[in-house]
Amino acid sequence: MKLTEIPVDGIPYDHLRIEKIPVTPAFAPRDPELLPASSRVLVVNPDRICMPIGAMWAVLGIHRAIPFVQGAQGCTTYARYTFSRIFKEPATIATASFHEDAAVFGGRMNLVEGLRNLVVRYWPEVIGVVTTCSSEIMGDDMTSFIGEARMKLQAEIGPERTEQIAIVPINTPSFAGSHVEGYDRAAKAFVQSLATDRDAPTNRVNIIPGLFYPGDIREIKHILQEMGIESTVLFDISDTLDAPLEPPQSIPYYPPGGTHVAEIKGMANAAATFALQLDAGGSGARYLERKFGVPAVVGPVPVGVVATDTLLQNLGKATGCATSPALRAERGRLVDAMADTFHHTMMKRVAVFGDPDYVSGITRFVCELGMTPVAVSAGTESKNFAAAVETVFSEYQSLFLDPPKVFNGSDLFEFEEYLKTLPRLDLIIGNSKGVDIARELEVPIVRAGFPIYDRFGYQKRPIVGYRGAELFLYEIANAVLDHRYPDDRTQQL
Numbered sequence: 001m002k003l004t005e006i007p008v009d010g011i012p013y014d015h016l017r018i019e020k021i022p023v024t025p026a027f028a029p030r031d032p033e034l035l036p037a038s039s040r041v042l043v044v045n046p047d048r049i050c051m052p053i054g055a056m057w058a059v060l061g062i063h064r065a066i067p068f069v070q071g072a073q074g075c076t077t078y079a080r081y082t083f084s085r086i087f088k089e090p091a092t093i094a095t096a097s098f099h100e101d102a103a104v105f106g107g108r109m110n111l112v113e114g115l116r117n118l119v120v121r122y123w124p125e126v127i128g129v130v131t132t133c134s135s136e137i138m139g140d141d142m143t144s145f146i147g148e149a150r151m152k153l154q155a156e157i158g159p160e161r162t163e164q165i166a167i168v169p170i171n172t173p174s175f176a177g178s179h180v181e182g183y184d185r186a187a188k189a190f191v192q193s194l195a196t197d198r199d200a201p202t203n204r205v206n207i208i209p210g211l212f213y214p215g216d217i218r219e220i221k222h223i224l225q226e227m228g229i230e231s232t233v234l235f236d237i238s239d240t241l242d243a244p245l246e247p248p249q250s251i252p253y254y255p256p257g258g259t260h261v262a263e264i265k266g267m268a269n270a271a272a273t274f275a276l277q278l279d280a281g282g283s284g285a286r287y288l289e290r291k292f293g294v295p296a297v298v299g300p301v302p303v304g305v306v307a308t309d310t311l312l313q314n315l316g317k318a319t320g321c322a323t324s325p326a327l328r329a330e331r332g333r334l335v336d337a338m339a340d341t342f343h344h345t346m347m348k349r350v351a352v353f354g355d356p357d358y359v360s361g362i363t364r365f366v367c368e369l370g371m372t373p374v375a376v377s378a379g380t381e382s383k384n385f386a387a388a389v390e391t392v393f394s395e396y397q398s399l400f401l402d403p404p405k406v407f408n409g410s411d412l413f414e415f416e417e418y419l420k421t422l423p424r425l426d427l428i429i430g431n432s433k434g435v436d437i438a439r440e441l442e443v444p445i446v447r448a449g450f451p452i453y454d455r456f457g458y459q460k461r462p463i464v465g466y467r468g469a470e471l472f473l474y475e476i477a478n479a480v481l482d483h484r485y486p487d488d489r490t491q492q493l
């Protein structure tokens with residue numbers, strides 16, 4: 001049945017995918033000059049979103065914290081919508097609600113009044129003030145605005161209660177970077193504002209996980225627990241953006257989890273800081289090292305055998321704690337799963353895209369599986385990315401006839417057009433933004449990275465650590481099986 005118009009009783013499920021009609025009967029090749037994202041002033045199908053959202057993600061991982069967005073309502077609404085789509089949870093985010101008058105006179109009154117209203121209605125313990133394009137272009141002086149807001153609060157609720165509220169400014173001009181840098185700036189801003197003294201060194205470690213999901217953070221905590229290491233996980237979203245559904249114990253409601261302010265204050269006393277993602281959180285770790293001498297261990301992204309081994313070794317060196325029999329068994333199970341599946345993963349040609357740290361971590365893992373990465377793309381331009389993936393390629397040279405194509409700071413239009421030129425592609429690994437590319441190329445996609453909004457439960461399933469890699473491997477292997485073998489063949493495997 002051909003649908004010429006949408007019927008009044010709706011479109012039946014079997015017609016939801018509408019047949020594409022080419023604009024011209026002949027194939028019109030793309031203008032090669034317009035293919036590289038670097039030669040265009042236009043981004044087509046971007047693989048990154050705006051900087052404040054990374055900072056909001058971070059603030060939502062603090063206990064009783066609310067991000068306050070110094071900008072227009074749209075800068076907040078789309079972030080809340082994005083978080084709801086990914087985590088299927090409400091995200092409380094306040095806004096300064098800029099209108100024309102703020103664009104003319106600046107956002108001072110919006111911030112002062114807005115913080116006051118937020119405090120007397122929600123009584124947060126922490127407010128992360130996240131700037132936006134408009135407030136940065138206007139040049140809002142956040143330090144003096146926050147000082148004025150504090151004075152107003154002191155007059156209304158008293159100095160003692162005002163003192164109990166931490167207000168952390170995070171500068172996130174979106175035109176200067178993406179969500180990855182937003183998270184990174186938040187990590188630095190929080191330790192800079194709150195971790196101010198190294199007065200009682202401990203054997204605890206700091207973990208800055210980066211833009212990993214609740215399932216990944218739980219897996220990291222499991223590793224730490226197995227090794228008997230006490231830790232502070234900065235921006236622990238595992239129990240704020242994946243909280244159990246229970247009747248609220250009090251109004252206003254705050255989920256039970258998140259990093260406590262006291263823990264962040266103690267981060268300067270830690271034995272080491274582990275930033276698991278280089279581009280998202282590394283600045284916080286390096287700040288603590290420069291300022292207080294807390295050793296920073298930045299990366300590698302702990303996906304797969306080698307990177308997880310490295311994390312465990314580094315944790316052991318920093319704390320003197322040994323790995324446990326349970327972790328060794330998990331490692332053994334992962335290696336066993338790799339042996340069980342290698343004849344399906346070996347030499348499969350895979351394209352990986354997403355945030356730079358996700359891509360470099362996953363690229364190493366697929367090489368461990370004997371797969372051949374043919375193209376890797378970081379949607380956010382990164383100083384670390386090219387070196388990270390080139391290191392992996394040099395370690396696994398035997399997998400490649402031709403060097404894989406590396407895109408750094410590209411868009412998915414350029415990535416897709418390149419994939420179309422390849423003689424064969426078996427799998428794509430990336431976030432939900434690549435689903436249409438996978439359909440177009442008739443190649444399976446395994447979802448990983450930020451954001452995943454078209455599946456349930458992905459925020460709970462880890463890809464880090466030995467257990468996470470094992471689950472991830474099964475998804476990869478099963479996607480290959482689904483695509484390459486008819487059902488009656490898979491029963492004989």
Ligand code: SF4
Nearest residue numbers: 050074075132133174
């Ligand atoms: S890009 Fe700028 S204006 Fe647009 S939502 Fe982000 S901060 Fe707001």
